[in-house]
Amino acid sequence: MYPFIAGAAAPNTSEGYTSDDSRFCGPGTLDETLVKGKIVFCDYTTYIEGPVEAGAVGVVVQSGRYKDYAFTYGLPLSNLNLNDGRNVLNYVNLTENPTATIFKTTVEDDQFAPFVVTFSSRGPNPATPDILKPDLTAPGVDILAAWSEAVPLTETEDDTRVVSYNIISGTSMSCPHATGAAAYVKSFHPTWSPAAIKSALMTTAFPMSSENNLEAEFAYGAGHINPAQAAQPGLVYDAGEIDYVKFLCGQGYTPKQLNLITESNFTCSEETNGTVWDLNYPSFTLSTSPGNSITRVFHRTVTNVGSPVSTYKAVVNAPPGLIIQVQPSVLSFKSLGQKLTFVVTVGAEIGNSMISGSLIWDDGVHQVRSPIVAYASLVE
Structure with a gap:
C-alpha cells in the first residue's frame, strides 16, 4: 500500500499553479515534495509526464474513457469510470491517511467480442448519406x-x-x-x-x-x-474511373472539382450524370x-x-x-x-x-x- 493523494491537493505553487491546474496532473503542475513516492489521483488526464516528473509511483484517473481498450503508461495506472472515480476521490478527501495500491492488469474474455471499440468513428456518411460508411471492420485493439x-x-x-x-x-x-x-x-x-x-x-x-x-x-x-x-x-x-465520374457528376461536382480529383479533363453531361444509388x-x-x-x-x-x-x-x-x-x-x-x-x-x-x-x-x-x-x- 502506498500513500494516496489527490492532484488537486498538490499544486506546484512555486511555478504559479493552483489546484484547478494540478487536479488534471499536467506537466509541471504537481509539487514533487507532496507527490513523490505516492499514488496520485487525477480528475482527468491525457498526460503521464506530470506524475512521472513529480516522482509519483502510480496514477488513478477518473475519466470515463478507455472502457474497452488500454494503453501502456510510464507508471502503473488505473482508469476508473466517473462513478467509481467519484467514490475514490471522496475516500481520498475524507480519509486522514488514505492509502492505495494498483494491482497487475488482468485480461478477461469478452463474450460480446468482436465489437467496435468506442474510439472508432461512426457513420452515417456526412458527405454522401446514401453510401454506407464505414465499409467494414478490422482488428484494432491491443x-x-x-x-x-x-x-x-x-x-x-x-x-x-x-x-x-x-x-x-x-x-x-x-x-x-x-x-x-x-x-x-x-x-x-x-x-x-x-x-x-x-x-x-x-x-x-x-x-x-x-x-x-x-x-x-x-x-x-x-x-x-x-x-x-x-x-x-x-x-x-x-x-472503374468512369463509374465514379458519373457518380460525382450526379452529386453536382463542377468541372474544376472533377479535374482536381481525377487529374483529367472530364466534363459532366446528361449522359454522364449518375445517381448515388446506381454506383x-x-x-x-x-x-x-x-x-x-x-x-x-x-x-x-x-x-x-x-x-x-x-x-x-x-x-x-x-x-x-x-x-x-x-x-x-x-x-x-x-x-x-x-x-x-x-x-x-x-x-x-x-x-x-x-x-x-x-x-x-x-x-x-x-x-x-x-x-x-x-x-x-x-x-x-
Whole structure:
C-alpha cells in the first residue's frame, strides 16, 4: 500500500499553479515534495509526464474513457469510470491517511467480442448519406506488432524503456490489417481493380451485431474482415474511373472539382450524370428525414469470379419496416468474367432510427452478402 493523494491537493505553487491546474496532473503542475513516492489521483488526464516528473509511483484517473481498450503508461495506472472515480476521490478527501495500491492488469474474455471499440468513428456518411460508411471492420485493439527501438515504449521523454515489440490500440492498427487483407486478395487476383478487391472484402466479411440499433452498420459496416474467404468471393461488384465520374457528376461536382480529383479533363453531361444509388457499390443505403417512408431503386452489376457455370439465388433478410425486392431473383452464369445486372427495390418506413437487412447471392458454395440500410438522416 502506498500513500494516496489527490492532484488537486498538490499544486506546484512555486511555478504559479493552483489546484484547478494540478487536479488534471499536467506537466509541471504537481509539487514533487507532496507527490513523490505516492499514488496520485487525477480528475482527468491525457498526460503521464506530470506524475512521472513529480516522482509519483502510480496514477488513478477518473475519466470515463478507455472502457474497452488500454494503453501502456510510464507508471502503473488505473482508469476508473466517473462513478467509481467519484467514490475514490471522496475516500481520498475524507480519509486522514488514505492509502492505495494498483494491482497487475488482468485480461478477461469478452463474450460480446468482436465489437467496435468506442474510439472508432461512426457513420452515417456526412458527405454522401446514401453510401454506407464505414465499409467494414478490422482488428484494432491491443495489437502486438514490431516497435522501433529508437522510440520509447510510451513515446514520452521520461520513459527510457526500449522494446522490439509493443501492444497498442487505434484505427491506425486496424488500417494495416485491412491493407494486408487487400494485398492478400490481390496476390491471388493481380488484375483486379481496387473496387473489386473492396467488394471481395465487404461481401465475405463476418456479419456483426450490436446492442445499440442506432449505430449497428454505422459502427461496423459490412462486418469483420475474413481474408481467407475474401480470396474466393464468387461474385464482385466492380467499378472503374468512369463509374465514379458519373457518380460525382450526379452529386453536382463542377468541372474544376472533377479535374482536381481525377487529374483529367472530364466534363459532366446528361449522359454522364449518375445517381448515388446506381454506383456499383457492395452495399445499399437510403436515407430520409425522420418519420417518413421512402422507396429507392438500385441498379447493380456483378462479375462472376467463382465457378464458370453457376447459379446464384437471392436470399433476402428484411426485418419489419423494410421491404426488399430483387429482380431477377436468380442469376445464371455460363463463364468466368461474365457480368449480369439486377435491380433492388427497397422500401422503408423509418422513425428516428435505423433499419437494416441484407441481400445474399448464394450458389451453394459462395455467399455474397451486402448490407441494406435505411435510416433517418438529420442532414439536409
